[in-house]
Amino acid sequence: KAGVTQTPRYLIKTRGQQVTLSCSPISGHRSVSWYQQTPGQGLQFLFEYFSETQRNKGNFPGRFSGRQFSNSRSEMNVSTLELGDSALYLCASSFGEGEAFFGQGTRLTVV
């Protein structure tokens, strides 16, 4: 059974640009959550999608957005990138009731 797949693995972007990250969940999982991991702030929840609907949202500015498609794949978009957005972005998938499994993450560097 394939795990959670995130693409791309690494990205380098310039301040002011936008970026789109992709996450393919484990087959059958309908929930996809996104987290930002930084050395200073740890693991912080961005948002969660379940059956194409945003079910939960963390305390991030509106520059961070996401969506989920009918096949449960999810994308996360960050607009007007800032240096502080440099982080490892992780997605996690689950059936929607606990037991979340993480992808390997996308390492975003903003220069």
Add this chain to the structure above:
Amino acid sequence: GENVEQHPSTLSVQEGDSAVIKCTYSDSASNYFPWYKQELGKRPQLIIDIRSNVGEKKDQRIAVTLNKTAKHFSLHITETQPEDSAVYFCAASKFGNEKLTFGTGTRLTIIP
């Protein structure tokens, strides 16, 4: 919102000894508590979880205990091995609400 505190931030133990990591949570409505292990450069890996209707759960050398009254839960690793060296994160959520609030992590080092 939920707040999870985790201690200690670093822990070194001799190989073969036990390690204990403790977390406290603030929201009494939280009822799902997973633990993740993250090795350097790798994804967080779910190693064990516990739901609030259970006080203890074991899986081979690892166990988790939950005290709902005190709002704290702990990870116990017995007979530690070098491959247990990693950063461990506790988390809390409400079952059916996939927002995990994480602790700040514990860097566990096993000394051969």
